Every structure is written in C-alpha cells, then in structure tokens.
Amino acid sequence: MIKIKIITPGNIGIIESDAGHALLDILRKNGYEIYAPCGGKGTCGKCLVTVKGEGEIISCQYYPDKNIEVILPGEDEANILVHQTEYLEDIPCEKGADYISQNPYGVAIDIGTTTVVLYFLNLLTGQIEKISSFMNPQKTYGADVITRINYCQEHKNGLTELKKLIVDAINKELEIFKQKQELNPANFEKIVITGNTTMLHVFLGEDPLSIALAPFKPKFIEKQVKKGHSTGLNINTDAEVVTLPCISAFVGADIVAGLAALKVPQKNYLFLDIGTNGEIALITGDKIITCATAAGPAFEGANLSCGMGALYGAISGFTSQKDYQVIGNSEPGGICGSGIIDIVAYLIMNDLIDETGLLKETFVIHHENNIQVTQQDIREIQLAKSAIYSGIKILMNRAGLSYHSIDALYLAGGFGNYININSAIQIGLLPFELGDKIYPVGNSAVIGALQYLKSDEFGEKIDKILHKSQYIELSDVNEFTMEFALNMDFRKSAF
Ligand code: FES
Structure with missing residues (x-):
C-alpha cells in the first residue's frame, strides 16, 4: 500500500x-x-x-x-486547462514515416529564458509519455536575454559555457527518460526546439551579440536543421534536430510556434506572451504585425524585494478580503507574478497607492516571514505593465484598429494561466476594453513544437505565418516613448 x-x-x-x-x-x-x-x-x-x-x-x-x-x-486552473484544448491544435501523429530504430521517440522542447519544457513523444503510438520541465540553468548568469548576451561577450568562453549548461541539462532529462523506459540514445530520432531568438543562438553555439546591438540583426532567424550529435545532444547520430524559425531578434520561434498552434476562427486578434520580454502579435486577416517590449523580470518575481518564481511556497493570489493563496498550500516564502498583480490591484482599489504609483506605506503581507511590497516594487511593476500595454497600443495604432474590432486576446505562457485577468486589467497591464475577450492558452510554444514533431504539414502553417509577418522595432517608433510615459499611471476601474 x-x-x-x-x-x-x-x-x-x-x-x-x-x-x-x-x-x-x-x-x-x-x-x-x-x-x-x-x-x-x-x-x-x-x-x-x-x-x-x-x-x-x-x-x-x-x-x-x-x-x-x-x-x-485549482478550479480556475482546471477550467483554463479545459479551454486550452479548444484553442490549441492537437493533430494526429503521422504514421508510416521512415524511422531508423524500432522504437523511435521524438522530443519537443521549449527553451525559455526561465523555464525549459520537454514533451517526450512515442513516434509510433503518438503517445506523449512524459512532460518534464526544469529551470534554465543559465538563470544564474542573468534573468533576461540581454544579461546573458553580455555574459557571452564579456567572458572568453562565455558562449561555450552557456551552451554547455543548456545542452547538459537537456541531456540529463533525456537520460532520465531513457533509463525509465529502458531505451538507448539511438531511440531519440527527432528533436524540435522552440524558444526565443537568443536561447536558440546559445543552444546552437552561435554568437548572439548582434541581437543586442542596433540594428538588432541576429545571425539567423530561419529554421535550422542539424544532425544528431553535432548539437551536443546525446541522441541518434542520424537524428534530425530542428530549431524553429524566428521573426526577428526579439520575436522568437516561441511566438511563431505559438501562433501556429492556435486554432482560432477569429479574424482580428492579439497574441501576447509575457516573460522578461513581452512579445506581441496582432493578427488582422492576412497580416501579422509583431513587436517586442522589454518588460523586465518583475512578473517573474526576479527584481521584487520579496519576489520568487511560481514555485512551491509562492503567494500566487490575493483577494479583496486580504486572503492569500500559496502554491502547495504551504508557508509563504515570497510573491510570484500572479500574486504581485493581485496585490497591486488590491492596493489601487483600496486607495493605498495613488494614480502615480505612490505607496502610502510599505504593505506587509506576512509579518513573521517578512513578506511585503515596497515602493520600489510598485515602480518595477509600473515599468513592466506600461511596457506591455504600450506595445499593444502601438500595434493597434499601426493597424488603425480600435479595441472594438478585436475579437480576442490570447495570453500565452504559464504566466497567462495563473494571473487573475481582472487584476491584470486593474493595474493597466491588459486593455480594459477587452475584459471579456481574454483567454489564456498555456504553453502554446511547446505545443507548436509538438505538432511540428507529429506532422510535416504543420511546417507549412509555420511558413505561412512567417510570410505574413512584419516586425516593428519599438525603439524606432517615436510615439512609443510617449505611450510608455502615459501608461505608467494607475487608473481605478470598476468590475
Ligand atoms: S488523459 Fe490524455 S494524456 Fe492523460
């Protein structure tokens, strides 16, 4: 028992x-x-x-x-999971392809700046046999992509070190799966990798420096196809390793794969992935306009006085009755992104911060564990929320559309699953006008990589997206600075 x-x-x-x-x-x-x-x-x-x-x-x-x-x-999360099936592709695994081994496996991997997710797919049965995730070990070299690029530039073997960290970490996951299923490396025949442009450069050992310098031209944005061991992965020597294509230096393959994974009937919609960068796409008929905006790591808890990732012990929600939820129902150890958004919304609604973001006094949530929200935390949130909201605004202006004509806003990434949408609107992160049209879709990037693993036709969908996409560099857009300043304030909205 x-x-x-x-x-x-x-x-x-x-x-x-x-x-x-x-x-x-x-x-x-x-x-x-x-x-x-x-x-x-x-x-x-x-x-x-x-x-x-x-x-x-x-x-x-x-x-x-x-x-x-x-x-x-929780009930909300379960509901979100139910809805995600409606929004994301789940195509059947193509049978009859020529595999090398008798027991072929494929792995879809999303290399996020913070988290790496792997889906292990049995290519014969179409069964997902394991999903695993781990913190990107490069995190200790910087929370965002720019810090990591700097590390590569400032240290002689910086790029080699960072590449080794991610390759070793993926190999470790492959090893665990291989041992459990009694496989050998030759059984891994196809690997599809998505992620932001910097993460893909580092994984392939390509210098990412040009991503961080104007005119922000990465070494590659196209799909890369490599063979077996050349990537350092412990897989079949003849395996195919594909990194999916990106749109620009800051709109990566995670957005491309995510957009392709969406199955939506809507005509005009926004797609938003909030991480250390806010990557945003506006889809209108046959056009896709994209931009990226530096939100900083505030929503991942990284630069808040009591911030932490969405892990066991993190305060992930805060109600109008001053109750808080902690992941795993344990003692609170800090505040994660969804928690801080709820707390700031609470402070606005209760006049504990004013429109300009001035906090009356440090807001204490848990005395014994010294968990509190400071003025500096509020400033970090203001910068982050304004960056995202202003990016959305610029795309809307470019397309000449009002929120009225938008059918939906899809929130990608784990972050979208956990935030309270009303709180996100209250703090001015998401547009008030789209209140009842905002839908979290989960990790659409890895689901896109998984569909690519299952069927070659999915690649055509990706090609169409690339063909329709246009990128706007916000640092070249004068009105962005004005929007950014305008959207720093908080406005109380009634729900
Ligand atoms: S119920 Fe579908 S994978 Fe478990």
Missing part, C-alpha cells in the same frame, strides 16, 4: 492505493475529477498534476510506487 497526499486549494487529504495503478485512475476512484480529454490514452497531455519533487506529470502515464504528494490544479 502507498499513501498519496492530495493538496487542493484550501484542502489537504490522504488516500491509499496499491502500487501499479495509473495515478489518474487512483485519483478518479477517490472522487477527484481530473480533466482527461483523450480518456487516459496518453495522447492529449492534458491530465496534468504536480508531484512534489518531480514537477508536472501526465497522470494517466504515471504509476506511483512509493508515497507521494500531489498538487491538483
């Missing part, structure tokens, strides 16, 4: 089970509802739960054999 501790928002329970059953079945048997659109076949990758110490796992493919702690998504 094994014991499974189940943590849900506001509740902790313990269940017992025999070993050898799929976690999804155990949870269902005990009355926990898990969203499982493919019915436990392992093909949709949606039945995700978090196992403490292991991260997010596909519950229908996970067979616990020891005591574990499981964090289930």
Whole structure:
C-alpha cells in the first residue's frame, strides 16, 4: 500500500492505493475529477498534476510506487486547462514515416529564458509519455536575454559555457527518460526546439551579440536543421534536430510556434506572451504585425524585494478580503507574478497607492516571514505593465484598429494561466476594453513544437505565418516613448 497526499486549494487529504495503478485512475476512484480529454490514452497531455519533487506529470502515464504528494490544479486552473484544448491544435501523429530504430521517440522542447519544457513523444503510438520541465540553468548568469548576451561577450568562453549548461541539462532529462523506459540514445530520432531568438543562438553555439546591438540583426532567424550529435545532444547520430524559425531578434520561434498552434476562427486578434520580454502579435486577416517590449523580470518575481518564481511556497493570489493563496498550500516564502498583480490591484482599489504609483506605506503581507511590497516594487511593476500595454497600443495604432474590432486576446505562457485577468486589467497591464475577450492558452510554444514533431504539414502553417509577418522595432517608433510615459499611471476601474 502507498499513501498519496492530495493538496487542493484550501484542502489537504490522504488516500491509499496499491502500487501499479495509473495515478489518474487512483485519483478518479477517490472522487477527484481530473480533466482527461483523450480518456487516459496518453495522447492529449492534458491530465496534468504536480508531484512534489518531480514537477508536472501526465497522470494517466504515471504509476506511483512509493508515497507521494500531489498538487491538483485549482478550479480556475482546471477550467483554463479545459479551454486550452479548444484553442490549441492537437493533430494526429503521422504514421508510416521512415524511422531508423524500432522504437523511435521524438522530443519537443521549449527553451525559455526561465523555464525549459520537454514533451517526450512515442513516434509510433503518438503517445506523449512524459512532460518534464526544469529551470534554465543559465538563470544564474542573468534573468533576461540581454544579461546573458553580455555574459557571452564579456567572458572568453562565455558562449561555450552557456551552451554547455543548456545542452547538459537537456541531456540529463533525456537520460532520465531513457533509463525509465529502458531505451538507448539511438531511440531519440527527432528533436524540435522552440524558444526565443537568443536561447536558440546559445543552444546552437552561435554568437548572439548582434541581437543586442542596433540594428538588432541576429545571425539567423530561419529554421535550422542539424544532425544528431553535432548539437551536443546525446541522441541518434542520424537524428534530425530542428530549431524553429524566428521573426526577428526579439520575436522568437516561441511566438511563431505559438501562433501556429492556435486554432482560432477569429479574424482580428492579439497574441501576447509575457516573460522578461513581452512579445506581441496582432493578427488582422492576412497580416501579422509583431513587436517586442522589454518588460523586465518583475512578473517573474526576479527584481521584487520579496519576489520568487511560481514555485512551491509562492503567494500566487490575493483577494479583496486580504486572503492569500500559496502554491502547495504551504508557508509563504515570497510573491510570484500572479500574486504581485493581485496585490497591486488590491492596493489601487483600496486607495493605498495613488494614480502615480505612490505607496502610502510599505504593505506587509506576512509579518513573521517578512513578506511585503515596497515602493520600489510598485515602480518595477509600473515599468513592466506600461511596457506591455504600450506595445499593444502601438500595434493597434499601426493597424488603425480600435479595441472594438478585436475579437480576442490570447495570453500565452504559464504566466497567462495563473494571473487573475481582472487584476491584470486593474493595474493597466491588459486593455480594459477587452475584459471579456481574454483567454489564456498555456504553453502554446511547446505545443507548436509538438505538432511540428507529429506532422510535416504543420511546417507549412509555420511558413505561412512567417510570410505574413512584419516586425516593428519599438525603439524606432517615436510615439512609443510617449505611450510608455502615459501608461505608467494607475487608473481605478470598476468590475
Ligand atoms: S488523459 Fe490524455 S494524456 Fe492523460
């Protein structure tokens, strides 16, 4: 018998089970509802739960054999996961392709500046057998891409060091999977990688310096195809390693893959990925206009006095009754992006900060653990939210559109899953006018890479997107500075 501790928002329970059953079945048997659109076949990758110490796992493919702690998504998150299926492609795996080994696997990888996500796909059955994620180990060399580019420039072996860090970290994940499934490196036959332009340069060992200097021309933006070991990955020597194409220095393959992964009937829509850079696309009929705006790492908690990533122990939500939620229902250790957005919205609504962002006094959330929000934190949030909002505004002006004609705003990335949209509107990060048309779509970048792994036709969708895309460099746009200054203030809106 094994014991499974189940943590849900506001509740902790313990269940017992025999070993050898799929976690999804155990949870269902005990009355926990898990969203499982493919019915436990392992093909949709949606039945995700978090196992403490292991991260997010596909519950229908996970067979616990020891005591574990499981964090289930909250009701809101579960609802978001349900909706994501509507918005993102899930195409069948093409059969009959010529594989080298008898048991071929593909891996879709999103190399984010902060987090790296891998989907392991059995190329014969079309089953996603594992999803894993880890913090990008380059993080200790800088929270954003510019700091990492500087590191490459200022240190003789900087680029080699950073490349080695990411390649070794991916190899470690490949190794864990390989051992568990009793495979050998030759079984990894196809790797599809997405990420921002800098991350792809560093992964391939290409000098990223020109990304950071005007006129911001990367060494490459096109799709790159490499063979097996040449990338340093421990895979089949004849495997194909593809890095997906980018649009510009700051609108990367993550946006391209994400846009391609969207299946939307709308005519005019915005697509927004908020990380250390806000990457924004406005799609209008046959045109796609894109821009990128430096939001800084505030929404990832990096430069806030009590900031932390969206990890166990982070305050991830704050209500009008001054209650807070902590990831994993544990003692709070800091505040993550979604938490700070809620807290700032609360401060605005309760007149604890004025329109200019002046904080009456440091706002203490947890005395014993010394968790508080300072004036400097508010300034960081003002800079970040104005950068994003102003970028959206510039694209709207360029297209000559008002928010009235926009059918939807899709929020990509993990961040979009957790933020309270009303709070994001309240602080002026997202447009008030689009209040009921904002939809989180999850990690659309890795889902795009996964579809590319499954079918060659998906590549054509990507080509069409590239063909229609135009990039606007905001530092060349005079009105951006004015918009940026104008949008720093907070305005109270009523919900
Ligand atoms: S239910 Fe579809 S992958 Fe688990």
